[in-house]
Amino acid sequence: MNHLTDEELMTQFLDRNNTKAFEVLYHKYFVMLAKYLGWLSGNMELGKDIAQSTFLKVLHKSYVFNTKKSFKVWLYVIAKNNWLNEQRKLDRYTNEENTEPSIEEDVFDTNNEADQLQRMNVVLNTLSELHRETFVLKYLDNLSIQEIAETMDCSEGTVKSRLFYAMKNMRSKMKEFKTEYNGKF
Amino acid sequence: MGNFEDRLFELFSHKSFEELTLEEKQEVLKVMTQQEYQENYQMVHEFKNVNDGISMAIPPLELKSEKKVLFLEQSIPIYKAAAAIVIGVLLSISVQFFITQNSKEIPIKQEVTKQSIPLSEENYPKGLVVNL
Structure with a gap:
């Protein structure tokens, strides 16, 4: 089947x-x-x-x-x-x-998986809901651009634009984290 | 560029900058720096790794309770719907027929003669006479 x-x-x-x-x-x-x-x-x-x-x-x-x-x-x-x-x-x-x-960023332990998950959540939460959803659908759920457009009821161009800005914002947030934790995320 | 944009978002999850072909590298460098590409690639991979590391047990699917559908939300086959309509029409016709067959008409007399008699001393009802 x-x-x-x-x-x-x-x-x-x-x-x-x-x-x-x-x-x-x-x-x-x-x-x-x-x-x-x-x-x-x-x-x-x-x-x-x-x-x-x-x-x-x-x-x-x-x-x-x-x-x-x-x-x-x-x-x-x-x-x-x-x-x-x-x-x-x-x-x-x-x-x-x-x-x-509230998410307590100060108590993160860089080696702990649960903390790593929490840090990822912090990074994702810096995004707007639409940007966060677009990133998750594309890279964690592996939907195609077309499928995301249908799911979110928008054009494929909008999906690409949201992805682009989501990744740009996430990169800068991750850089902040890496500076704070000596290169570890 | 339109087509490459689609591919670019795919490439982030599959290839590091070093793994790109010469053509892909040239296309990437038209829209971003090597460092930006590599950061995107690493970020996607870090998220994927964390996502894959989340273990989650699948709860059993309880089909019996899930099958409870509200009466008005139930779907029925077309033949059942058609049969219900035919039965409804037949019933209404037969009820109409029964009503018309059993209806009693009020007879209307064509010639009605006046039966009232003017009261006089001779024909006045005796029961109504009060002897004081």
């Missing part, structure tokens, strides 16, 4: 109620999607939770999927909308609690 395209697997699931086909898609995309949402939210556990609820939504809405279109793009659009809904809930909660998320 692994030789089938994503869209063929969805067709199998929709037409023949072949749950194995859906499981293949789930195993193929779950980690990738969870990490994407984790980078967007700055919290990998939250990313995992949103990825799970995204797949539930995909199941509930599977009958509206157009098998002539890209499953990957459809999945990422649902995931992003799911994250935006979650973000609104979190914003409401943090406003009520009156707390601000």
Whole structure:
């Protein structure tokens, strides 16, 4: 079943109620999607939770999927909308609690993987949401420029421009880090 | 340049500056310095390494609970929808027929004679006479 395209697997699931086909898609995309949402939210556990609820939504809405279109793009659009809904809930909660998320840059240990992940988050958080998402989709999720344009509902030129500026800003932030930690990041 | 822009973003994740072909190097140097290219390449690789290092267990997919679909969101085959419409039409016709068959018409008399009799002392109802 692994030789089938994503869209063929969805067709199998929709037409023949072949749950194995859906499981293949789930195993193929779950980690990738969870990490994407984790980078967007700055919290990998939250990313995992949103990825799970995204797949539930995909199941509930599977009958509206157009098998002539890209499953990957459809999945990422649902995931992003799911994250935006979650973000609104979190914003409401943090406003009520009156707390601000803080990242303590001073306590980084350059050899610790968790700290390295946190530093990467700090660098990504210096970007606007659109730039951050574009970078993650391109280099961590390996989507093509065209797929990113479809997912983010913009032109390919806009995607390239966002990538260019995202990388420029990230380079300067990483230089700051490297100066601070004697060449280590 | 348009085509090379696409390739350039791909090259960042695959080749260091030294690994580029002579043609690729020439194209890259038209838009950025060697140092900028190398920094982009290293940055992408550092992010990829951290991303790949994140271990994440895949939770089991619970298809049973996920299959619960709200009544109004359920999709039904076209033949079922068509059958429901046909049944609906047949039922409404038969109900209409039943109603028309069992309706009772109120008979209308064409000639109505006056049956009221003017009251006089002789034909006044005795029950209504009060003897004081």
